Amino acid sequence: MAYNVIFGQPCLKENLVIFAWSAADILGVDPQIIVHKLNVIPKVKPMKQKKRKFALQVVEAVRQEIAKLLSVCLIKEVEYLVWVSNVVVMKKENGK
Structure with a gap:
């Protein structure tokens, strides 16, 4: 896998293989470790954005x-x- 990123930290350069660089790189990780959930207060009326x-x-x-x-x-x-809630789309630094 090619990395087109310039790293300022020697630690990152030395340990490229232990970091996840894409979604496919973290297969097998228990979802209980990395799961994210919405912290919603049940008594608050939800808002609906216009599409x-x-x-x-x-x-x-x-x-x-x-x-x-x-x-x-x-x-x-x-x-x-x-x-x-609408999707927020941002271009990456590489233009994608």
Whole structure:
């Protein structure tokens, strides 16, 4: 695997193999160790954002990322009928 990142710390350079550089690199890690959950206060009324429209290339990028994360079981599909939050899409430093 090629790493196109310049590391300032010798520790990172010496230990490249112990870090996860993609979702596929952390297969086999117990989800109880890395699981994230929404901290929601049950008594607070949920807010629902108005659905935003995205450019087709953004929609496709989001679909690809979701498919990648689903395929390695890092995320799972859930349905919240009461509230919705839009996706926030940011370009990486490498332009992807």
